[in-house]
Amino acid sequence: MNNSYIHIQTETLNNNCPECFSTDGLQLNFSQKITETRFYKAVTNDVICELRCKVCDTDIFPVRWTDDIERIIGYKKKAFTPKSKSFKLKRITWIFLIILDILVLLGILLAAGVIKI
Numbered sequence: 001m002n003n004s005y006i007h008i009q010t011e012t013l014n015n016n017c018p019e020c021f022s023t024d025g026l027q028l029n030f031s032q033k034i035t036e037t038r039f040y041k042a043v044t045n046d047v048i049c050e051l052r053c054k055v056c057d058t059d060i061f062p063v064r065w066t067d068d069i070e071r072i073i074g075y076k077k078k079a080f081t082p083k084s085k086s087f088k089l090k091r092i093t094w095i096f097l098i099i100l101d102i103l104v105l106l107g108i109l110l111a112a113g114v115i116k117i
């Protein structure tokens with residue numbers, strides 16, 4: 001099983017960066033977790049948000065957030081709508097299910113004596 005995050009949305013914040021104090025570098029990125037296996041791909045409700053400053057090119061971890069940043073992020077989080085949960089079977093799974101169907105049908109026909117090998 002393979003977990004990955006896809007980027008959903010970027011919000012620009014006007015707050016001071018805690019590292020370089022620039023007011024036009026902070027970007028809040030929302031990502032959503034995807035679980036992928038050989039047979040299916042599912043979008044989960046697991047959302048993460050990460051703050052990054054593009055001016056000083058630094059990830060701003062929650063310990064560095066000021067009260068203002070925390071407040072605005074709380075607000076942005078509330079306004080954010082995640083992608084709805086979804087679950088998709090991959091083509092290989094469909095092929096497998098169809099083959100299984102045909103085998104079951106053949107089995108029934110053989111058992112009923114409709115066809116003979």
Ligand SMILES: [Zn+2]
Pocket residue numbers: 017018019020021022025053054055056057058
């Ligand atoms: Zn910065």
